[in-house]
Structure formats: C-alpha cells, structure tokens
Amino acid sequence: MGQFYRVAILGATGAVGTELLELLESRHFPLADLKLLASARSAGTTLKFRGEKLTVEAVNAQSFDGVDIVLASAGGSISKAWAKTAIAAGAVMIDNSSAFRMDSKVPLIVPEVNPQEAANHQGLIANPNCTTILMSVAVYPLHRVQPIKRIVASTYQSASGAGARAMEEVKTQSQAILNGQTPKPEIFPYPLAFNLFPHNSPLNEQGYCEEEMKMVNETRKILGASDLRITATCVRVPVLRAHSESINLEFESPFDVAKAREILSKAPGVKLVDDWQANYFPMPIDASGKDDILVGRIRQDISNPNGLELWLCGDQIRKGAALNAIQIAELLVEKNLLKPQIAAIV
Amino acid sequence: MGQFYRVAILGATGAVGTELLELLESRHFPLADLKLLASARSAGTTLKFRGEKLTVEAVNAQSFDGVDIVLASAGGSISKAWAKTAIAAGAVMIDNSSAFRMDSKVPLIVPEVNPQEAANHQGLIANPNCTTILMSVAVYPLHRVQPIKRIVASTYQSASGAGARAMEEVKTQSQAILNGQTPKPEIFPYPLAFNLFPHNSPLNEQGYCEEEMKMVNETRKILGASDLRITATCVRVPVLRAHSESINLEFESPFDVAKAREILSKAPGVKLVDDWQANYFPMPIDASGKDDILVGRIRQDISNPNGLELWLCGDQIRKGAALNAIQIAELLVEKNLLKPQIAAIV
Known part of the structure; x- marks a missing residue:
C-alpha cells in the first residue's frame, strides 16, 4: 500500500510551522511518524495533530536519527546550525529559510515550475521566498x-511574512488606533x-532591500533564466x-493577451480571477x-507593445511557504528521491 | 494693502470641502467673503471658519453673483451643472472633478509643474486627479x-479618495473584524x-480602469508630453x-541617481525622505x-540602464485635491488672472 515517512518539523510553533502541521494532516501525507522540533524555549508546548496532542521537543544532535524529511522553518541561523546533522542522519531537509537558496549545490524549487531540479538534491532543497x-x-x-x-514588480506584502507575532501586532495596533491611542x-x-512602508529588510549599495533582491535572484534561479532583467519594489x-x-x-515580441489568459486559466497552481464585468x-x-x-487584470500594457500587466494574490503562509515545502516533500516521495533509509511499512 | 476676493466652495461638507476651508484659513487666503454651497440635502449645516460659524447654503442660480473664485468639489455632475452659471456670473471655477480635465479648452494645472497654463483659462481650470x-x-x-x-506605476491608494464616508467605513469595518464579525x-x-483590491472604477476595453487612465492621460496633458508612454495599476x-x-x-539615456536625488531635494512641493542608514x-x-x-527610495533600476525607481507618499485630500486647488487660486491672484469684477478692498 505504498510507503510511509518519518517527518520532523523544525520550528513547529511558528506561523509556517503551524501551517505545515495543518497541511500534513489535510493533504494526508503518508506519515510513519511526526516529530515536532523547536528551540529549548518552545519545548514542552503541545500542538494538535490528527486529533492527538504532540509535544514539541528541543532540537538536539539526536533529533534527526531515523528521520526521512525535515521541514525547516525556524530561520536561517537554525537551518545553518542543523542542516549538516540532519543530512548526515540520512534526512532530506526542505529549508524554508534564505540560508541556502542561492547555493549552486542546493536546488531551489517551485514544484509547478522546476520539479526536475529535485533529482539533483544532495540532502538539502531550498524553499523560495514567498514573493x-x-x-x-x-x-x-x-x-x-x-x-x-x-x-517590473511592486508588492503589497501582508504582516504574516514577519511571523505570527507581526500578524498579532497589526491587530492590536489597529485596535489601539481605533481607541484613539498611539501604539508603539x-x-x-x-x-x-x-x-504601509517599504519592506524594512537591509538595503544593498544600490538601494535595493534584501526582499527585493530575493525576488530578483531567486526568480532567475527558479526559471533558469540568469539574464532575465528584474526590478522590484x-x-x-x-x-x-x-x-x-x-x-x-516585457517579452521579446507581443504576447497575445487572450492567449495569456487562456494559458493562465489552465496553469497548475493558478486560479484565474479576471471578471471584468463585475470588476472583480x-x-x-x-x-x-x-x-x-x-491571477487577474491581465492586460496588454498600453505603454509597451511587447508588454503584459498582471495582478496576483496568494496566501503567504500557505503557497508562499508551507504548502510549497509540503509539495516539495510530496515530489520527493512521488519521484522516489529520498534516501534509502525509508521506512517501508505495508 | 492688496486685494481681497470673494470665494465660494461648492461641495463644502465633503472631505475635500472641509480641507479647502482649513487651507483658506491656515494659508491666510485674502478673502473678502466666503460662501459655502452644497446640495439642498446639506444646506443648513454649519461649519467653523476663522472662529465663526458659517451656514452652508443650497446652491442656486444666484449663488455665484459677485463671486470671484469657485472651488468646486461636489463631483462631476454638480460641476457640469453649475460651471456655465458660475462663469457667466464672472467667477473662475477651479474644478476638482474629472468632468473637464481632458477638455482642450480647460487648463489642467499642478502649480509646481505648469503654472503658465493658468493664463489660458476661459473661466474654468481643472484640478487633476490625486494620483x-x-x-x-x-x-x-x-x-x-x-x-x-x-x-510604470503601481499605486497604494487610501480610502479618502472615495470620500469621508469611505474613511469612516474602513474604521468601522476594522473594528467589526477585530470583534470577530464579518461586516458588509x-x-x-x-x-x-x-x-486591498484593484481600484474599482469602470474598466475600458483594454482592461484599464478610469483611475489608471486618469494617470495616463492627465499626466501627459500636465507635462505637455503627449507621446509619454505610461502604464499604471x-x-x-x-x-x-x-x-x-x-x-x-525610463529615460532615453541613463539618469544619474545622485543627480536625481539632488534635483528632488530642491524641487518645489517635494520633501526628500531617503534615509538609507535608518531604512526610513x-x-x-x-x-x-x-x-x-x-519622495524616497530613489534607485538606479537594476533591470534597465536608463531607468530610475522611486517611491512617494502624499496626502490625497491635501496636495492630491484641496491644496492643489488653493494653490491654483493663489496663482490666479498672484498673476492677476481673475476677472475684472474683483472687489478692491484696501
């Protein structure tokens, strides 16, 4: 009846960790075992999974023994600290941080775009930035x-990109302002x-912030288009x-807008929401x-015969992070790309 | 001691009307008389001005007799209905609606950009769209x-563009959501x-909404650059x-970014807020x-050697509407472009 896998979530208590848990359950991922790992600070916390309470453990050198897949979402320094240990233990780490994304030895995967790259992994696969x-x-x-x-991209990024506490801050801040206060x-x-404000990640010498350079560099790597020119705000x-x-x-020559709409209406992972009649x-x-x-507002750019405009919205925690990581895990399972320690449970 | 002018505000009770009142007061506009006009529905409302209560009158065929300047901010249909009457009475109407903006006989003015156009007015001057x-x-x-x-522009437009009630709706809606409700x-x-959502003004056949086409067409008219290519979301x-x-x-050739910053630091109506150190x-x-x-985030576009990126914020009710209209009125006064009925009061 197929195989089942031992999965560990590193950073289980964060916004993405919580979503990973929800997706493993709702997508019926073939789990033999699920281990929740976090910093010592979060150890002891219990989280619900398939009707049971799971206790979060403090990550340590033995945490990855026997684990097939590590879903890491605890930030770059944690991923860097534990990647070698996890890989040495035989696991494949799917890392949600930016730590390894631009490493040429690490595939950076969006399953709808470059699933073939999964075959090149050396124990580590990077999950791209949400945008x-x-x-x-x-x-x-x-x-x-x-x-x-x-x-040329401009983004409208939600609070969730900065974590669960940031989402909470927007709510408490809104309430305080509605009460006539000036919250700090x-x-x-x-x-x-x-x-609103320009994304506050560190700026490079040209004045682009890290978030913008992620869009530039990661998109090039994922599309395999190193000469693609990108600017983002x-x-x-x-x-x-x-x-x-x-x-x-901008394309080399005109891209028929009806054809673009037709293509996107059938594209995997895309839902066309382009109702001109209702302005929806x-x-x-x-x-x-x-x-x-x-995806919607697909228009011929009136300023450029070779241009198209489009507008999109996507769940930052879901497809922008947790879902994409789970889809990479599903891809590893489907293509049989995990290490041979796989627990064969009939 | 100079001249004083009789001013009427048509649409005095709206968000822009209120701001016009505040600006006439704070900028010490040389007023001989101020008349507040609105629809019959708002007539009788009192508004404070220079410590006094002024009563809003229902606009009628005699309302503009003896008036030098009409500041109209009651919407396109009201401006269309009363423009002829106001002009016939000898007033110059500065119209905040979109009704006459693209009329070749009507100057469309941003005082920092094309003040010279004021001399060509025929009783009517249009105030451009906020964006x-x-x-x-x-x-x-x-x-x-x-x-x-x-x-290539993308906007982030506040609720005020849809009026005072829209601003109120955002607040009550936020409160309801924070209370766990789903407000209609x-x-x-x-x-x-x-x-957030794409601007809900009517769409043209190419899929551009009215707001976007205002940015395209009005910017060309104001800059006197009919072949300027513009796209907006x-x-x-x-x-x-x-x-x-x-x-x-995008320019014909590279625009030095340091020079751009230098120019904008001295530009009228612009305040440079471009603190890379503080990410502010x-x-x-x-x-x-x-x-x-x-204006800030002035960057060399890394996707185009002839490109610059910039980011701006401006008060939609103030410079985006009321202040620009008052500045046009001040321009008319300064350049002596009002009709000869001007009330000369020493």
Missing part, C-alpha cells in the same frame, strides 16, 4: 511559451495598522496573511487559506 | 532635465479593512488619507496632513 514563489507560479506558464525579458511598534520598526501593507503583486512583464479581481481575503495563486 | 498630482510633482523636476520616455461593505464594493489599500506610489521611470522612507502616516510629496 518569489507567488510570482514564479504566475509568470512561468507565460515564460515557457515565450521567454520573459524584463519584470514592537515587531515592525514602524506602525503598520492603517499605514517591496512594500509591507496592513493585510494579515496574503501577499499581492503588481507585475509588468484577486484580493487578499479571497486568497487567504487557499492553495492557488489568484 | 496624477502626486506623481507629477515628483517626476516633473526630473522630466524637465531629461524627458521621461516611459512610466457599503461604500466600497469589497471589504477594505485588512484587505491602481490599488485601494486600508490606509486613511495618504496615497503611495511605486514609480519606475516615505510612509502614509508621515505624509498625512503635510503639504509636500514625500
């Missing part, structure tokens, strides 16, 4: 028909309730968990909790 | 040094609290009164209630 995943799923179906030459921001550097907005992106695409297009509230990237 | 004013103030100082060839939107077609966000814009500019850039909360357009 990159969302954009890749939406533009790849067009790119494979006619290569994209340039992308704690998680974000500036108030986000009824406000990333902005944090007071939305809870779905990101939106305004994307301007993708919105974060509709994307929240959904697997698909909602 | 257009904000963008024009920020890009014109660069355009006059080296003509812009193409603009009334002013906007979709919930805006903790959400307009988005409503849960912010109360300041709009933000992510703007990608324009935000709606900082732009709210301010006259200047805050």
